[in-house]
Amino acid sequence: MPLLNDLLTRIVSFAAMPAVIGVFVTAGLLVVSRDWRLNLIALAVQYFFVAVLMTQVVRLEMAAVKALIGWLICLAFYLTEQQAKSLTRASGERSDLSLQGWFSARLEGWRRQGISVRAAFGFMAATVVSIAAYAAVSAVPISQVSEEFLLACYLLGGMGILLLGLSQDPLRVGVGMLMFLSGFDLFYVALEPSLVVTGLLGSISFVIALGMAYLKTIQAATSDEETVG
């Protein structure tokens, strides 16, 4: 077991920078893309990278619990989107069911229309936030955590706030809140690695996710009623 732990510690120390890059890519994708399937995959991958980074400061088990909470949230969001789709489908809206159909429709859309103005704006804003986060690492250094670690915290926090400001859809706002919370959690777990704090922060994430799922379902149900009415 000590050998396994040693091995994991070594892997993690090598994986720090790739994990920060992973966080950066997934956070950018979440801001730019409006496709819920892509976003959920990005969010799940982001939770993995956040857990990898966390293993630098807390025990592997605790980081795994955090990742598990994140993946459960992704699952809740996935089920909500499915429910919302089925509700809107009931009101006569067309839906693409197969993954292949969805993928070819995406490609066709990009080929025909190029990148939408909204996505371009999101990309620009995400770039500005990333530069600000990079600058903040040297401007507001915190001695307790490493530079890459701090960069990931600032990136997640900044992108989360950006998503909060740019979105009105409950699930996107929820993702923004969760990203912000992940960024802070990443930083705070280094300062206060207590199980109760971890549990309560996890509870906040979970209640937020449930709340957003509730709002999304109501949105789908009421739009369905309006269509039928």
Place this chain on the structure above:
Amino acid sequence: MIAGLLLFLVLPLALAGVVYTLRRWATLTALLSVGTALALGIAIVVLPLGRTVELWGREIVMGGTISLLGRELVLEEVDRVAIAFLYLTAAGVFALAWQVSPRAMLFPVGFGLLSLLSGSLLIRPLLYAVLLVEVAIALSIFALQPEDRGPTQGGLQYLSFSLLALPGLLIIHWLMERYALTPDNTTLLDTSAVLLSLSFALLLGSVPFHPWIPAVASTSEPLASAFIFTVNNGAIWFLLLAFLETYPDLSAYPGFASLVSSTGLAMVVVGGLLAASQRRLGRLMGYGTLVDSGVGLVALGMASEQGLALALLALLVRPFGIALMATGLKGMGAQVPGGDVPGALRGLAREAPWSALAFLVGGLSIAGLPVSAGFTGRWALYRALAPSSFSSVLTMIFASIGVMIGVWRGLSTLLSAPESSRGTGEAEGDGPLQRWLLAGLVVLAVAASVGVGLFPRLVTPTAVRLATLYTFLGP
């Protein structure tokens, strides 16, 4: 033997489940909610601290310290009054919701919030209190969302602004622990003071972080909004005072009192100006709340025990105005499909007279008009503040006039000739019994508001006693 503290954490949670299951039977749900909240609110004040009492064959001991998941829960005199305020306010809001919003999610969610917020007042150290408050705020989303409309921005904004306050409050704890070890490092204290100000500005909706207040008031369930503005905000006020009590260096930080006072005045000015120009009644309630919160901060900014007592008095009388306004809004909103849009509200006072009365009296209490509950704190504050800062008193009076103008404009819309497409007549409530029940509840609430306005001694001793229990300010 039962630890009394646990009753206030576990019983509401159990009730939340029961009330949710019984939602179909509106009257039973409402009466159960009102009865339980009232009983717990009275019990925490009446049961003697530190002594064992026998209740229905079981021994209950209040006070002391108990351990839960390795964390301490401590009941002190301050917490008793604070928890009693939360439960009694909740009982009042539940009672008013009985007739205007009987199947609302407010009842089960409200009990969940009461449990979490009581826990936040009892748990030590404060970082756990902050986390419990955030869980409660996230849970509020379920109560704020009306079931017959798409997602409203109020709840989302409330949660977003409150979430931004979380990091600062948690980091303060860590910074102040380090400051206690290295008192020479004043940067830690400076950072903590900035974080404390920013975090509570976000949580209390201070200008410029106020947009969530009118958004909640105008788009969310009115009675749930009232719950947030009174119970949740009450817990946040007590959390702020707990921070100042725990870290006296922060309350004594140079310029902190003037910052609190200026923030309060900014809220008063913005709220007063925007309330005067409002035509939507929901937003008017929001800006009225902004003014009232600002007045509380101005009182706290006096940095004396008297100022603290006045801030607490403003907090204690706030539910009378806000709950009545929300009842009026919900009652009138149920009559018209357009909600609180001015055109839809024309002539509604004839169809929903009790709701219109509730809105009017609540609005005047929030404005601080004489013979209303709101006047109790305002008048005392004007008298206390006039010798040192007469301009602040004038500003608050003008803001009150702004809110009154808003209420007057609303009233003139409600009393004007109704739209031709909508019939006139007695439409309030589902039947005669419901109409009389609503009338009875509104008359009781109005009488309570006027009673407190006429006899301020009903609440002032509580505020004064509570203020003496805090030691971070000098006499």
